[in-house]
Amino acid sequence: MTSLFDPIKIGDISLANRIVMAPLTRNRAVGGIPTATMAEHYRQRASAGLIVTEASHVSAMAQGYLDTPGIFLAEHVEAWRRITDGVHAAGGKIVIQLWHVGRISHSSLLPNGIAPVSATSTPAKTMTFTRDGFVPVSPPRALRDDELPGLVAEYRHAARCAMQAGFDGVEVHSANTYLLEQFLRDSINDRSGPYGGSIPNRARLLQEVMQAVTEEVGAARTGIRISPMTTFGNSSELDSNPQALYGYVVEQLAPMGLAYVHVIEGETGGPRQPEGAPEFDYAALRKRFPGAWLVNNSYTRITGMEAVASGKADLVAFGRPFISNPDLVRRLKDNAPFNELRTDKLYGGDGEGYTDYPALAG
Ligand code: 8OZ
Numbered sequence: 085m086t087s088l089f090d091p092i093k094i095g096d097i098s099l100a101n102r103i104v105m106a107p108l109t110r111n112r113a114v115g116g117i118p119t120a121t122m123a124e125h126y127r128q129r130a131s132a133g134l135i136v137t138e139a140s141h142v143s144a145m146a147q148g149y150l151d152t153p154g155i156f157l158a159e160h161v162e163a164w165r166r167i168t169d170g171v172h173a174a175g176g177k178i179v180i181q182l183w184h185v186g187r188i189s190h191s192s193l194l195p196n197g198i199a200p201v202s203a204t205s206t207p208a209k210t211m212t213f214t215r216d217g218f219v220p221v222s223p224p225r226a227l228r229d230d231e232l233p234g235l236v237a238e239y240r241h242a243a244r245c246a247m248q249a250g251f252d253g254v255e256v257h258s259a260n261t262y263l264l265e266q267f268l269r270d271s272i273n274d275r276s277g278p279y280g281g282s283i284p285n286r287a288r289l290l291q292e293v294m295q296a297v298t299e300e301v302g303a304a305r306t307g308i309r310i311s312p313m314t315t316f317g318n319s320s321e322l323d324s325n326p327q328a329l330y331g332y333v334v335e336q337l338a339p340m341g342l343a344y345v346h347v348i349e350g351e352t353g354g355p356r357q358p359e360g361a362p363e364f365d366y367a368a369l370r371k372r373f374p375g376a377w378l379v380n381n382s383y384t385r386i387t388g389m390e391a392v393a394s395g396k397a398d399l400v401a402f403g404r405p406f407i408s409n410p411d412l413v414r415r416l417k418d419n420a421p422f423n424e425l426r427t428d429k430l431y432g433g434d435g436e437g438y439t440d441y442p443a444l445a446g
Pocket residue numbers: 109139149259260352
């Protein structure tokens with residue numbers, strides 16, 4: 085029987101175990117440049133089979149929250165290089181999550197204070213975090229079709245930067261109602277033309293992004309994250325037929341030879357079967373994909389071990405447990421207690437609640 089603690093090769097990336105550190109936004113990259121404190125944070129967690137970095141914006145227009153890291157300038161590459169070197173020296177593997185927020189942004193975070201861009205000009209019903217604290221997101225401008233090749237080129241450039249920075253690969257963020265999902269879902273995408281309407285049309289931008297990124301990185305070093313049922317409380321933002329939409333997405337990805345699909349089951353950071361939400365058949369999705377299957381959302385030691393032992397998943401990503409336990413792999417193995425999570429130190433700040441969680445002695 086396969087164990088959570090067994091090694092695995094996903095695409096071209098060999099991992100010491102099947103425990104993945106989920107991408108976790110922490111807003112400590114002041115001015116977008118990864119810091120030495122971030123390097124220490126990731127190095128401390130290098131016993132994870134794989135680290136997926138916090139979401140990192142692929143261009144200036146891709147940013148939606150204060151002090152998230154970028155991956156498109158020479159300064160970003162240089163700073164991330166110190167992080168990948170540290171993780172590799174400690175025996176770990178690390179991929180970077182490539183992110184465009186689309187309409188989940190605020191003009192004060194964007195060049196010359198311009199409007200965020202999206203598939204639509206309808207604002208999201210949500211808040212973002214800026215220099216002035218939490219504020220409603222700004223109304224977006226709908227991208228013209230002739231701007232989309234430029235957008236794809238931003239992902240391509242960021243993917244190239246990621247490889248220059250020494251990452252083992254990249255994960256394309258196509259989850260949590262950010263830009264790529266703003267195109268995918270018929271509840272958000274109100275376009276006509278080649279990028280609106282039918283499922284193949286709504287999935288076209290994602291396909292083009294995946295094509296460009298895999299050309300730069302290699303498909304065997306590229307993963308993708310999806311969240312078919314996530315709404316962040318705005319249930320009207322669910323696609324009208326998630327099973328058909330994400331089934332199509334995964335089927336289109338299958339022949340590319342990707343390293344993995346990373347699926348958030350249920351409501352991101354919330355219940356796996358939200359009350360009143362339609363059920364989603366994740367097993368049916370997995371059947372369409374030949375590569376490694378990575379699951380996430382509130383897994384525990386027991387349910388994580390079961391997921392791998394039963395063959396339901398190849399790998400399990402843990403988010404919050406990795407924040408408070410740098411040695412999470414050892415604690416899972418030894419069934420040791422977890423440190424308590426300091427929820428007041430999640431977003432922004434320094435090493436407090438970030439690099440000061442103790443590892444077990446000995
Ligand atoms: C928490 C706060 C801000 C952004 C996501 C990148 O949900 C995020 C995120 C999480 O994918």
